[in-house]
Amino acid sequence: MPRKQKKGKFKLKTHKATSKRFRATGSGLVVRTKGGKSHLRRKRSARALGMLDQMVPVQGKSIIKRVRRLAPYLDKNH
Secondary structure (H helix, E strand, C coil): CCCCCCCCCCCCCCCHHHHHEEEEEECCEEEEECCCCCCCCCCHHHHHHCCCCCEEECCCCCHHHHHHHHHHCCCCCC
16 A cells, blocks of 8 residues: 655755754854864863863854755754
């Protein structure tokens, strides 16, 4: 017996790499983690290393627009 077709809009696929790199805050801001945390950290000061842990709001309307398009359900389940 054939399956019944669903009515309404279709689901959008999330770009998984984008969903892992970006997060949405409660107020809807798109934030990202800082880079440069994987290796060559010994020569950095403790203060510089501590500052790498902070999340940074994404700058630029075009990048925010691209992130929202790639991860449409980013702020739905945070």
